[in-house]
Amino acid sequence: MHSILKASxxxxxxxxxxxPATAEDLSGTLRIISDMSNPAPRAVMEGLAAEFDxxxxxxxxxxxxxxxxxxxxxxxxxxSANPPDVVNWYAANRxxxxxxxxxxxxxxxxWAEPEFEALASTKGAxxxxxxxxxxxxxxxxxxxxxxxxxxxxxxxxxxxxWDEEIANCQAILDSGRKCYTIGSKFLWTAGGWFDYxxxxxxxxxxxxxxxxxEIEWTDERVRQTFANWRQLIDxxxxxxxxxxYSWQEALPFILEGEAAAYLMGNFAVAAxxxxxxxxxxxxxxxxxxxxxxxxxxxxxxxxxxxxxxGAQNVEAAKEFLRFVTSADVQSRINGGDALGQLPVNAxxxxxxxxxxxxxxxxxxxxxxxxxxxxxDRDFPAEMASVGMEGLQEFMxxxxxxxxxxxxxxxxxxxxx
Amino acid sequence: xxxxxxxVRAETARRRGWYKRNEISLTPWLFLLPxxxxxxxxxxxxxxxxxxxxxxxxxxxxxxxxxxxDNYERLLGIDGTxxxxxxxxxxxxxxxxxxxxxxxxxxxxxELNPETGEEExxxxxxxxxxxxxxxxxxxxxxxxxxxxxxxxxLFIALFLNQTVAGIRLYKSLFFFPxxxxxxxxxxxxxxxYLPREGxxxxxxxxxxxxxxNILGDPTLATYGIIAAGLWPQTAYCMILYLTGLNAVDPxxxxxxxxxxxxxxxxxxxxxxxxxxxxxxxxxVVTIIGALRSFDLISVMTNGGPFGSTRVLSFxxxxxxxxxxxxxxxxxxxxxxxxxxxxxxxICYFLYSMWRDEKGAR
Numbered sequence: 001m002h003s004i005l006k007a008s009x010x011x012x013x014x015x016x017x018x019x020p021a022t023a024e025d026l027s028g029t030l031r032i033i034s035d036m037s038n039p040a041p042r043a044v045m046e047g048l049a050a051e052f053d054x055x056x057x058x059x060x061x062x063x064x065x066x067x068x069x070x071x072x073x074x075x076x077x078x079x080s081a082n083p084p085d086v087v088n089w090y091a092a093n094r095x096x097x098x099x100x101x102x103x104x105x106x107x108x109x110x111w112a113e114p115e116f117e118a119l120a121s122t123k124g125a126x127x128x129x130x131x132x133x134x135x136x137x138x139x140x141x142x143x144x145x146x147x148x149x150x151x152x153x154x155x156x157x158x159x160x161x162w163d164e165e166i167a168n169c170q171a172i173l174d175s176g177r178k179c180y181t182i183g184s185k186f187l188w189t190a191g192g193w194f195d196y197x198x199x200x201x202x203x204x205x206x207x208x209x210x211x212x213x214e215i216e217w218t219d220e221r222v223r224q225t226f227a228n229w230r231q232l233i234d235x236x237x238x239x240x241x242x243x244x245y246s247w248q249e250a251l252p253f254i255l256e257g258e259a260a261a262y263l264m265g266n267f268a269v270a271a272x273x274x275x276x277x278x279x280x281x282x283x284x285x286x287x288x289x290x291x292x293x294x295x296x297x298x299x300x301x302x303x304x305x306x307x308x309x310g311a312q313n314v315e316a317a318k319e320f321l322r323f324v325t326s327a328d329v330q331s332r333i334n335g336g337d338a339l340g341q342l343p344v345n346a347x348x349x350x351x352x353x354x355x356x357x358x359x360x361x362x363x364x365x366x367x368x369x370x371x372x373x374x375x376d377r378d379f380p381a382e383m384a385s386v387g388m389e390g391l392q393e394f395m396x397x398x399x400x401x402x403x404x405x406x407x408x409x410x411x412x413x414x415x416x
Numbered sequence: 417x418x419x420x421x422x423x424v425r426a427e428t429a430r431r432r433g434w435y436k437r438n439e440i441s442l443t444p445w446l447f448l449l450p451x452x453x454x455x456x457x458x459x460x461x462x463x464x465x466x467x468x469x470x471x472x473x474x475x476x477x478x479x480x481x482x483x484x485x486d487n488y489e490r491l492l493g494i495d496g497t498x499x500x501x502x503x504x505x506x507x508x509x510x511x512x513x514x515x516x517x518x519x520x521x522x523x524x525x526x527e528l529n530p531e532t533g534e535e536e537x538x539x540x541x542x543x544x545x546x547x548x549x550x551x552x553x554x555x556x557x558x559x560x561x562x563x564x565x566x567x568x569x570l571f572i573a574l575f576l577n578q579t580v581a582g583i584r585l586y587k588s589l590f591f592f593p594x595x596x597x598x599x600x601x602x603x604x605x606x607x608x609y610l611p612r613e614g615x616x617x618x619x620x621x622x623x624x625x626x627x628x629n630i631l632g633d634p635t636l637a638t639y640g641i642i643a644a645g646l647w648p649q650t651a652y653c654m655i656l657y658l659t660g661l662n663a664v665d666p667x668x669x670x671x672x673x674x675x676x677x678x679x680x681x682x683x684x685x686x687x688x689x690x691x692x693x694x695x696x697x698x699x700v701v702t703i704i705g706a707l708r709s710f711d712l713i714s715v716m717t718n719g720g721p722f723g724s725t726r727v728l729s730f731x732x733x734x735x736x737x738x739x740x741x742x743x744x745x746x747x748x749x750x751x752x753x754x755x756x757x758x759x760x761x762i763c764y765f766l767y768s769m770w771r772d773e774k775g776a777r
Contacts, residue, residue: 100478381740389722
C-alpha cells in the first residue's frame with residue numbers, strides 16, 4: 001500500500017512539473033531494498049538513493065532498508081514475490097542459490113562496458129557460470145589488529161613468519177596475557193582463522209579447491225593446516241571460553257589489554273576506537289607467512305548490489321549499478337566519514353585513515369596469491385555451516401579432530 | 417402439539433425459509449466458521465503441506481524435486497536407495513531469447529552390475545543423522561527435566577497458600593518470571609552463567625568451587641538452558657496449583673485431621689487427589705512448553721557449542737530457514753517427526769480428557 005501511494009504521489013508530482021522527458025532519461029520508479037542498516041552505512045545508502053533520485057528528475061527512487069541480519073533470510077521472499085529492482089547481497093558462493101534459481105539478473109553486459117575494467121579485481125568473485133551477476137560497492141581487509149603498546153612494552157616486532165608469530169605469542173603468554181581474543185559463539189570468526197592458516201599453509205588455489213569440494217577434508221594437507229593451528233591452541237594462545245562470546249563480547253579482552261591481538265575484519269576498528277583505544281595503541285599487521293612457497297592470499301569480503309530478475313525497471317536499475325561503481329561515488333561512500341572501507345573501483349581515491357591505507361596497500365601490493373571472500377561466502381552454504389561448527393569444536397577440543405574431519409568429509413560427499 | 421395441529425402456523429413455519437427452520441443446528445456452526453477457517457488455513461493445511469514437502473528436495477527457491485522417502489532415510493539412517501541428479505531434460509524454450517530451458521530431474525542412483533551386465537539401483541548404507549540424534553535426545557531431556565516444574569510449583573504454592581500480611585505481594589513476585597518474555601529470561605540467565613563476570617561463578621567462588629562455563633560446555637549446556645526454562649515454568653505451575661488449592665474442600669481436610677492425618681499423608685491422600693485437575697493442566701502446559709523450547713536455545717547458545725544444545729524444532733529451523741539453511745525437504749521431514757512426537761502426547765491428553773468426561777457422566 002505504501003509503495004502504491006508513493007508511486008502515485010510521484011506520478012502526480014511529475015504531472016505537475018511537466019518536464020518534457022528525453023528519450024534517454026529514466027522514468028518510473030526504482031525500488032531498492034538495502035541491508036545497510038547500521039547507522040553509518042544507512043546514511044550512505046540514503047544519501048545514494050537521494051542523489052540518484054535528484055540526478056534523474058523523472059525517476060522516483062524508493063528505498064527500503066532492512067536489518068542486515070534479517071535480510072540474510074528475508075532475501076528469499078523478497079526476490080521471489082513482488083521483487084524490487086535492486087538488492088544488496090554478497091559476492092562469491094553466497095550468490096549461488098539465487099543465481100541457480102534465476103532470481104538474480106545476468107549483468108554481464110554492464111561488465112563488458114569499458115568503465116567496468118576499473119573493477120577487474122573483483123570480477124572473479126562476481127562470476128558464476130561465466131557470467132556476472134552483480135556489482136561490488138565496497139570491500140574491507142582482514143588481518144591482525146594488535147595492541148602496539150603491549151608489543152612495545154614486551155619489546156616485540158610485528159611477526160613476518162610463523163616462527164616469529166609463535167615466539168611473540170610465547171612472550172605475550174609469559175607476561176600473563178592471551179595472544180588472541182576471539183568470540184566463536186556465532187561460528188564465523190573461527191572461519192577467518194581457518195581461511196588464513198589454510199591459505200598460508202597450502203596456498204590460495206588449494207583453499208579454493210577445498211571450497212569447491214574438490215579436495216577431501218581428510219587430506220594430509222588439510223591435516224597440516226589443523227596441525228599448525230593446533231600449535232597456537234596448545235599454547236593457550238586464544239582466550240578461554242571463547243565459544244560463549246560473540247565477536248563484540250570478545251572485544252573487552254583486547255580493550256582491557258588481557259589479550260594482545262584480534263584477527264578480524266576492518267569493521268572492528270570502529271568498535272575498538274569507540275572502546276577507547278587510540279591509534280597509537282592499535283595497529284595492524286598482515287597474517288604472517290607459514291609456508292614460504294605459497295604467496296599471500298587475503299580475506300577481503302566484498303559487498304554487492306544485484307538486479308532482481310523480476311525487476312520492473314531494468315534500465316534504471318542498470319544505471320544505478322553504473323552510478324554506485326563510478327570512481328567518484330566509490331571514493332565518497334568509502335571515505336573515512338562514510339563506510340570507512342575500501343573502494344573497489346581502481347580509479348577511486350582511498351581514505352587517508354591509517355588502517356584503510358594499510359589495508360589498501362596490502363591488498364594492492366601484497367596479496368599475490370589471490371583474494372578470498374571469507375569462509376562462509378567461498379564455501380557453499382551447507383558446507384559453511386557444518387564446517388564452521390567443526391572449526392569451533394576443534395578450537396575447544398582439538399583432540400576431536402579426527403571425528404570432525406570425518407564428519408566434514410561426509411558432508412562434503414553429500415553436498416557437492 | 418398445538419402448533420402442529422394448527423395448519424396456519426405450520427404453513428408460516430414452512431414459509432419462513434430454510435435457514436429459519438434450521439437455525440438451532442446451524443448457528444453454532446456459523447459461529448465456529450471463522451475459527452475453523454483460520455485453524456484450517458494456518459494449522460491443518462500446513463501440516464499436510466509439510467508432509468508433502470518432506471518428500472522432495474527443495475531449496476525454497478527453485479523447483480521441487482520428488483525424492484520419495486529419501487529425507488527420512490537419511491534422517492533415521494535407514495539403508496536404501498539414493499537420489500542423484502540425472503540427465504538434463506529440455507522442458508521448453510524461453511520465448512524472448514529462444515534459449516532452451518533445462519531441468520535436471522532427480523533419479524535413483526544406479527550402477528552397472530558386472531555379473532549380470534545390467535544397471536542396478538544402488539543400496540547405500542547410512543547411519544542416523546548425528547545432529548538429529550543429538551536433537552532428539554535433547555528433546556527427551558527437556559521433556560523429563562521440564563516436569564520438575566510441577567513439584568517445584570506445587571511446593572511453592574503450598575508454601576504461599578496461607579494468610580499473612582502482604583501475601584499477595586509475595587505471590588506476584590513468585591509469579592513474575594512467567595510474565596517476562598522468554599528472550600529476556602534467556603538473556604538474564606546467559607549473563608548469570610557468564611564464565612568470568614557471571615553471578616553463578618561468583619557464588620561458586622565463595623565456596624572455593626568453579627569456575628564453570630555452563631553454556632560453553634557441551635555436556636552441561638542443555639541442562640543450563642533447561643534450568644533457565646524452569647524458572648518461568650515453575651511460576652506457571654505455581655499459579656495453577658494456587659487456584660487449585662482454593663477449591664480444596666475444607667470439610668474434607670477437617671475430617672482427615674480428625675482421623676489423625678497430617679504432613680505427607682495429608683498431602684498425598686487428601687490434598688493431591690483434589691488437585692488432580694490442576695495437575696493435569698500443569699502436565700499439559702509443561703509438556704507443550706518443553707517441546708516449544710526454541711527461543712531460549714536461540715538466545716542462549718544458538719544451538720551451540722558445536723550443536724550440542726539443538727532440539728528438533730531448532731534443527732528444523734536451521735536446516736530450512738536459517739542463514740545457511742536451504743534444505744526445505746529435510747527440514748520438513750524433521751518437522752514431521754516432531755509432529756508425530758507431539759501427536760503422541762496430544763492423543764494421550766485427548767484420551768484422558770475423554771475418559772474423565774465419560775467418568776463424570
